[in-house]
Amino acid sequence: MRRVLGVVGLLLLWEGLAAWGLLNPLYAPP
Numbered sequence: 001m002r003r004v005l006g007v008v009g010l011l012l013l014w015e016g017l018a019a020w021g022l023l024n025p026l027y028a029p030p
Helices: 002-023
Strands: none
Touching: none
């Protein structure tokens, strides 16, 4: 159970970082 929660947490963190990168103009593609 703890492993499942850890995997879900990592996925949510990854999605959050990806969304922040897409919304951040500094990381926007040219």
